[in-house]
Amino acid sequence: MADEFEKFEQSKDSDDSLDSAAPVESEQTENSEISKESEESEDEEILDVIIFGASSSVGKSAMESAIEVLDGLTWGIAGLEMKNLKMALSEVEEKTGKNLSDISIYEVNVHDPNSVREMVQNCKVLVNCVGPFMFLGEFVVKQCILAGTHYVDVSHEPIFTALMTIIYDQWAREKGVYVIPSCGFIAVAAEMGVVFAQKMFPGIINSIESFWENNVYYKDKSSKAVLATGAWDSFVYSLRTANDAFIYQMALKPKDYPHLLPRWGTRPLPHKIPRLESNFVPFNGGDRNIVMNSQRLWFKYERKRPIQYKNYIGFKSKLQAYFVPLFLAFISLLAQFTRTTRFLLSYVTFFTFGFITASGPTERNRNSHHYKITFRSIGWHKTEWISEKKPALQMWTQVTGYNPFYGANCVAVLTSAKMILQEENKIPGRGGCSPQAMHSPEPLY
Structure with missing residues (x-):
């Protein structure tokens, strides 16, 4: 698929990454090197963090x-064009009223090995915001492990996410490097909701359902x-590769993974649940894959009974709840x-009917976007x-916020x-572990 869309991706003139990675000019040679606004010395201090894709x-x-x-x-920023990076930094300075003149700026071509290599060698942790990741992420992961x-x-x-775990997990462990994709809001909110529920539930959880409004x-x-x-680009590519993603997810499943009973099925049609007002339909987002991968790790290393996890998204009207899944099936x-x-x-x-645009949401509308994720945990009492x-025992928990x-x-x-950086000794394992493994207060392996 990467071959099919290489020319198409390079023809796009948007630098928005999820946002996106901007096109790379073919005239650039393999010997092109990273350029930095300030002069570097050999003994320069390594930055703690570099944000890659900072102009998106x-x-x-x-x-x-x-x-x-x-x-x-200490942190710095990196991206394709120095001009755009400086503009982005100036915008943030003006908006926050902070002086960011000491922030290091790196001009990096994601397709050039030397350029990416020098960037990752100048930081302890790379925060990658350059997508679509299935095209542009693997090379960056590889360079991080090497460095x-x-x-x-x-x-x-x-x-x-699945391929990075399959291909690079063992190598990253050997190098003592954490490779943790999907650390954004949706995955971390789901993971932390599950962790909190498992910690507070007065017994054994059989299943957790999440309802996102x-x-x-x-x-x-x-x-x-x-x-x-850029988010739409990643979404479309994910739909295109959904079958392959399912196969790779199954490859991560331990051979002795238990067949959990009673089985907790998905409710495919719009429905309502107690306590909430929306009409809910299944939401096949990447967060479920992240949660289930964490459950597989819990079973593999701690031999703990996994949970069954289902996620749903809510709509105000029943008409929307019927229309959106049918429309997404058409897009798929x-x-x-x-x-x-x-x-x-x-x-x-x-x-997308105007809900996704090149410029994205305005600042005022971002902050007026409120979300609520409700978790219903169902299981057995300790006795x-x-x-x-x-099982009949239920516990309700909730995550709320905005933007x-x-x-x-x-x-x-x-x-x-x-x-x-600060709690490495508390984080279990090395390599392709999940966000849950990093945030959980209990050892995983």
Whole structure:
């Protein structure tokens, strides 16, 4: 698939990464080197963190969050063009009122080995915001492992996450490097919801269902966008590779993984649940893959009974709850063919009814986007025998907040990077572990 879309990706003139990676000019040679705004010396101090893709929508938000989250740490930014990076840094300075003149800036071509290599050699943790990751992420991961640099990203592409674990897990462990994809909001919120439920539940959990609700109170009526186009690119590629992603996810499953009973099936049709007002339908997002991969690790290394995890997304009207899954099935069908995939990628605003645009949401609308994720944990009390009998004990927990795709997303990935730097001795294992393994208070392996 990478071969099919290489020319298409290079023809796109948007530098928005999920955002996106900008095209690379073919005239650049293999000997092209990283350029830095200030002169470097051989004994220059290695930065704690570099934010790669800083001129994108997510990258700019990451810079804003870094001022507070990475306080006391040294950090820099990197991206394709120095001009865009300087502009992005100036925007953040103006918005936050902070002096960022001491922030190191690196001009990096993601397709050039020398360029990427020198970037990752200048930091302890790389925060990657350059997607689509299935095209542009693997090479960066490889260079990080070679350099001994830890890696986190905001990817939400199931095939990328699975492949990185399959291909690089053992090598990363041998090198003593953490490679942790999917450290953004959606994955971390799901993981932490599961961790908290497992910690607080007064017994053994059989299944957890998550119900995600969103409300955007548009304060800026000039746009109804909630995401930038890079997120759509990653979504379309994920639909195109869904079958392969499923195969790779199954390859991560231990051979002796238990057949859990009673089986907790998915409810395919729109439905309501107690305590919540929305109409819910299954949400096959990458967060479920992350949670289930963590459960496989818990079983493999701790021999703990895994949970069954199902996730749903809510809509205010039943009509929306019926329409959206049918529409996504249609988009998934179009994504299976090369020509129609290009059509999907070229006319983003049309296919998303204006909810995804090149410029993304306005600042006012980002902060007026509120979310609520409700977790329903079902299991047996401590005094009960675990059996095939349907468990009756329930516990409800909830995660709430605002600005999920930018503010919360960047805080999550930067906090992950900070934990690697400051609490490495508490993080279990090395290599392709999941966000849950890093944030869980209990040892995993």
